[in-house]
Amino acid sequence: MAKAGLLILTSPLSQLKSLLPRVIEEASVVVSDTLYVCLQPAVQNPTLSSFIQPVSSTQEVKQFISGLYLSGSNVCHTLDIRVLLSHLCKDPSIDIFKPYSVKKEITVWMTDSTKLKDLWQVENVAFIKALQNAFTNISFDSKFHFINVGQEAHSSSIESSELLKTFPNVVVGGTFDRLHNGHKSLLTECCMRCDNKLTVGITDGERNKKKTLWELMEPFSDRKAAMANFVSDVKPSISLEPVQIFDPFGPTITDPDFQCIVVSEETKAGGGMVNEERKKRNFKELEMVVIDLVDDACRADDEEEKVSSSSKRKRLLGTLIKPLPSRPNLSKSPYRIAVTGGIASGKSNVCSELEKLGAKVINCDLLGHKAYDEGTAAYQAIVKEFGQKVVDEDGKINRKQLGAIVFADRANLDKLNSIVWPAIRQLAEEAIAQHKAGCEQNKRSKPAESRGS
Numbered sequence: 001m002a003k004a005g006l007l008i009l010t011s012p013l014s015q016l017k018s019l020l021p022r023v024i025e026e027a028s029v030v031v032s033d034t035l036y037v038c039l040q041p042a043v044q045n046p047t048l049s050s051f052i053q054p055v056s057s058t059q060e061v062k063q064f065i066s067g068l069y070l071s072g073s074n075v076c077h078t079l080d081i082r083v084l085l086s087h088l089c090k091d092p093s094i095d096i097f098k099p100y101s102v103k104k105e106i107t108v109w110m111t112d113s114t115k116l117k118d119l120w121q122v123e124n125v126a127f128i129k130a131l132q133n134a135f136t137n138i139s140f141d142s143k144f145h146f147i148n149v150g151q152e153a154h155s156s157s158i159e160s161s162e163l164l165k166t167f168p169n170v171v172v173g174g175t176f177d178r179l180h181n182g183h184k185s186l187l188t189e190c191c192m193r194c195d196n197k198l199t200v201g202i203t204d205g206e207r208n209k210k211k212t213l214w215e216l217m218e219p220f221s222d223r224k225a226a227m228a229n230f231v232s233d234v235k236p237s238i239s240l241e242p243v244q245i246f247d248p249f250g251p252t253i254t255d256p257d258f259q260c261i262v263v264s265e266e267t268k269a270g271g272g273m274v275n276e277e278r279k280k281r282n283f284k285e286l287e288m289v290v291i292d293l294v295d296d297a298c299r300a301d302d303e304e305e306k307v308s309s310s311s312k313r314k315r316l317l318g319t320l321i322k323p324l325p326s327r328p329n330l331s332k333s334p335y336r337i338a339v340t341g342g343i344a345s346g347k348s349n350v351c352s353e354l355e356k357l358g359a360k361v362i363n364c365d366l367l368g369h370k371a372y373d374e375g376t377a378a379y380q381a382i383v384k385e386f387g388q389k390v391v392d393e394d395g396k397i398n399r400k401q402l403g404a405i406v407f408a409d410r411a412n413l414d415k416l417n418s419i420v421w422p423a424i425r426q427l428a429e430e431a432i433a434q435h436k437a438g439c440e441q442n443k444r445s446k447p448a449e450s451r452g453s
Helices: 013-030 059-075 114-122 124-134 181-193 205-210 220-234 268-280 309-314 347-356 364-371 377-386 399-406 410-452
Strands: 002-009 031-039 080-083 106-111 138-146 167-174 194-203 239-245 260-264 287-291
Touching (some): 002 013, 002 138, 013 031, 013 059, 013 106, 031 059, 059 080, 059 181, 080 181, 080 220, 114 124, 167 181, 181 194, 181 220, 181 287, 194 205, 194 220, 364 410, 377 399
Parallel strands (some): 002 031, 002 106, 031 080, 106 138, 167 260, 194 239, 260 287
């Protein structure tokens, strides 16, 4: 399986639209990591010198690309799909195709065109050289895979559709955490609308703490790099300016030269707020382009209906997200796992699952009660510190009476914790040692049992 591949689609977009899930599924069997897609719906009689041509940047093309990212999320959300955009233009008759220099080496190419397949089979070496002229990072040893979408159409051009309105300077904002197909659809709209400079505001700081599981968000530098990598890959001709933002507006209320802002249905209200602020500063209002959200067919019941970074962060729960630190001073056996959390956070459920897998669970809440037992060092220290008034007639610590004392005075609570916590730690260590000894005894006894049988 190739890590990166190129898919050249030549069938009419209206014909391909319903076949996208099948096309992506077949491509995902051939490519494991990154799939570059080049749309060539106008090429019906390709030659070695003209099988990659400029394509009109229309509403239909834009909608098809959105559908492609949607299908990608539904069929194979782990596949990094990147639809190439530099050859999409207002007037293909005067625009000149400029070769792509994609980030990853392409080692397999695919197409739905029988004519391109025939060219490959008849003039293999010349065809690879022609591919390398169009895509500079394609391997000379690239393999070929044909994707059969049915009877090849014979229309001489792409379907008639309204050209996209474009602007010199476009702005967009978002978290861009763990870049997904929703982000790609948004950035694709920006790239198709932008003639010159694209400014991307990337949220950071306190603003991000309103997000679900913000603690698992990637650092700003990683989010910036992933966004820039995608944009420069699909449309290298664009001038990209990433900006770190800490408020809802970013550069939109300080730069009068923007003409367009791209938002989603979810952030449309924020676009309206931007224009209100621009009016206060006598800036021209931004034309607002609104895109649809990308539905997430793979979502769990507790996840958002759209493809979102929040859902991706939820899916990280229970996985190892960073290497374990080396602690040579700790015994390797038994391996210790600390389960912490507030009330009703799921500690008992986690411990129950670990116990099913064979783990020994030591409940520190129960050990805390044991630390108060009469005759223990902690018991004696508590009576010495707080007096006989916290002892019942039966000699046991009256936890209710003790609680009234310590929760009324933080200093008293700190004194109690300094007595009880070390005692719980000691009891836990004793329980761990006892468990370890039992495990070692079982290991020694098993061979003897086997010999006896």
